[in-house]
Each structure stands twice: as structure tokens, then as C-alpha cells.
Amino acid sequence: MAVWFTSDTHFGDRRALNIDRRPYPDLAAHDAGLIANWNERVAPEDTIWHLGDVAVGPSDARIAEIVGVLNGVKHLIVGNNDGPGTLALRDWASVDHYAEIDVEGRRLVLCHYAFRTWNGIGRGALNLHGHSHGKLTPAPRQYDVGVDVHACVPVRLDQILASRRRKKPAEPSP
Template identity: 35%
Template sequence: MKSNNIWFTSDHHFGHKNIIEFSKRPFQNVDEMNSEMIRRWNEKVSKEDVVYHLGDFGLTSPSKLRQIRNQLNGKIHLIIGNHETSALEISDCFESVQNYLELTINDSDAFKGQRFIVLLHYAMKVWNASHYGTWHLYGHTHGELPDDETSLSFDVGVDCHGFYPISYDEVKLIMSRKKWKPPFEIRNK
């Protein structure tokens, strides 16, 4: 898979009135929140782009959530979060629906030209091949979990990124600034 049309995001909570107060979102009401997040999504994502949504897509009726999904650009793969009742009822709107995904992306800067990324709604301390420098992207925390600069993982949720999805290149830049060291190197010092 090529990296120039891949996006990551999480925790939109489309239709969820209480998330505005819970996450201190800068919206007056749920309609404003929904329309602004749809606008920001489509500002970045084109119709043919691939989006990995790491859970909590929306908390509203399946019919309203389908209407929202139909306004969003891109081919969306949903990683199941803890608030997916309606999203699961409209699973035909997604390219795939999974609990967990191990993704490989072609990237000439990565080991052997392939970047391995583990996607899950929840943050993990370790994940498959984490000791080899693979990445882990998650959501769920709404920016409340402090980032660990020594770990190749971070929250891709909208509350952390101006209510925009983030591109593979943006993820790559964030990861390049991390101070991660292979655990074998650390023990040998």
C-alpha cells in the first residue's frame, strides 16, 4: 500500500452531545460539531484515499450515522472502539470492520521498505514487534493519556489533532521526533 493517500483518526463521536462537555470541544452543539468535523475531514481526505478510523465513530441512530458516513470522503476501515453499536449496524458503509489490525505500508525509509503499524482503539505498552521499532496508533483517550516520547505509539484521536484526520506523513514526522531506543540497546549499556 502506498503511503501518500493514507489517513488515521479516531473518536469522532459523531452525534454524541455529551462528548462536547466531556472533552471540552469548542462547539456550541452537536450539529455544529458534526458539520465542522465533516468539513475538516473532507478538507484533507479525497474520495479515493484510505482512512483507518480507530474507533468510536459515532453515538447516534444508525440512520443518522449512515447519513454522516455518506458525507465523508475516503474508503474507511473501522477499528472497533467501545462505542460502536450504531456503526456496527451500518457496517456495509465501511471497507472493513475489525477489532485489531496489523498494517504494512510501503515506505522506502522503513526497514526493508515496509512500515509495520499496529492499530487498536486502546493504547498498549507493548505490541507485536514493538521491540523492533514497529508503530502503534490508538485512540480512546481523547488526549488525556500523556504521550511517551520513548514509545513509538500515540493517540490519533481528533481531540489531539485539531479535529482533523492525520496523514501517514504526519504520523511519520511525529514518530521521527520520538526518543525510542531498541530495548536490547538499553539493557546493554
């Protein structure tokens, strides 16, 4: 069973197409694409942490329909656009504004917002966040897990860490 992370799916939000320049021709394709990307990666028994801003605009019934078809044991870290209908869904295994978890021997501090400092920063804890849609300069031990940073797909911790590893320069040819 894998542990996945995502944020800022903004299902039903027309602004995601224009402001965030997502690669979909219309909102229906956007929502269908994000659902397909999620379900292609996340197995029903996997754990997934959604770090906020699930949907903006659709009715509570439509949000429930979308979240209901998404694979995984779903945890929500509340974002600024998550309304009462989203928070009340029975599909969430948990709903919190903040969480500290351990994954693959790493301490992770989860919040919708990027922190300047966080619990355990001096002991190697990582801050995973959303909200900024890839527009913040990355800070050490801090990672934006939003779909705008990760090609509209959920990501695992190893993928998050690899996203910032420096590539070694190529060896000169003899």
C-alpha cells in the first residue's frame, strides 16, 4: 500500500483552466482528466492525503460524486476553498487543518499553506503543502504537492524528493 499526496485539484473551478494554465480544453475534460490521473495511480487500498482546495464551484452533490469515485483511503487537510459540504463528506478518513505523519521513516508536516518554519525542521522534518500552485520559490525541506507542480497527478514521497534532486553534470566525452 502506497501513500500519495496531492493538492489544489480545484474540481469545477474555471479559474484553474486560465490562471493555472492546466492542459485541458474545458472544465469537463479538466475534471475527468484529474479523476483519471488519480485513479490510474492510487489503488483503492492506498492512502492519499489531499492538502486542500478540492473543488470550487460545483454543488455539494457534485463534489460528493467526484470525491466518491476517487480511489484510496482519503484524508483531507483543509484548504481555503474547502466549504462545509466538502468538509462533511463521509469519504474522508480524516479532516484536519494540520497533520504530522511518518512516511518511509520521514517526519512530514502537512498543511494547505507553506510554512516558514515548522515542528521538527531542525531534525529533518519536511513540510508538504499546496495553495501556491507552484508559484513559490522552493525552500529547503519544503515541497508543494499541488497538481500544478506535478503534471496533474498525485505523487508519492520518493517522487516528491526526486523532483528537486540536482542532476549530475554529464561526464565529458573522451
